[in-house]
Amino acid sequence: MNESTAIAHLILERHALHPELDALLGALLEQCFQHRAEPGEVLCREGDATRDLFFLLDGEVEVRMRDLCGEDRPIATLLAPTMFGHMGMIDAAPRSATCVAHGQARLAVMGRELFDELLDDPGPGGDILRRLMLAAMSQQLAKGNAALRIFLDPSIEAPENFAAERLRHASGTLEGWR
């Protein structure tokens, strides 16, 4: 098993997909642009147009988002291996957060052209990419909605000043950052 396949295996496991699809996803990772990010490098910025899908192969990425006061604050740290930036690629919405390399990081970056080609491709490459994103977004919805149901449950008492933090957590989960 080569390194790309091994990383693909872990990504598939993370999203409860059959790990035997790892060779297919590994081949996709190898088609991507390979990038070594320096500590502090901004990979994407909140509000910018979405142009790339990222696979974090090694290292950590800090996710930052402006809150309602306009203050830029960290909301999560992504650990390799993982995929991020997929929602904006699907619906062409601007970036919802800023992602910064936390230390050195290694990424496979899929540009818009390859992404669009695969999104419409009925073959196995397109299929594994769509299944991976469906699995990731299912988990986002399931975990995010579960957090919101707890938040909205009137039988669970919690101080109002803690509510904003709980909602921020649910929102970050829905966006796929947690």
Place this chain on the structure above:
Amino acid sequence: MPAPSTQGLRSLREIPQEEREALERVAQRIEYHPGQTVFREGEPADFALLLLEGRMSVVVETARGRRVVGDVWPGEVVGETALLGLGEKRNATVLAQLPSVGLIVDSSLLERARGTRARAVAQKQLLLTMSRRIRATNGAIRKAWQEQRAAEAQPTPEPEAPEAPVGLRDRLNRLLGGLL
């Protein structure tokens, strides 16, 4: 009058005709009359529906009775959680508002359609639907938060009314309508 098909749907317009027809060939077609129940809240979720024609309402039961929380328009997928393998039950009731025609999309259809454009089209529609759901819920969170901050900044208390939201939880409940 021609039978409703995927041909006129903006969301599927980019798909060549023969591929849209391929989706229609593999998916079972189903018709609903106005007022008919498509899904019922609490029932097991075993299929999603791609609406071809008509309009549907999404309703939830609340302590104050039935409440409409959204509409489904032609080209939209509804009930997609059935395809996500989460084992969830229907979280809302869906009723036909107008005479409606849809295609049933379930996991066996996706399996049968492996390697075809029909499967890719169905998966892509699902991705778009889920993305809209996530954005809409996060939009509601943001709005509830903004309302709460605005209320806290007001020197005078909000008018007292039985339904007036008083906290972040009430505001979000109102915006989401119990639909999660």
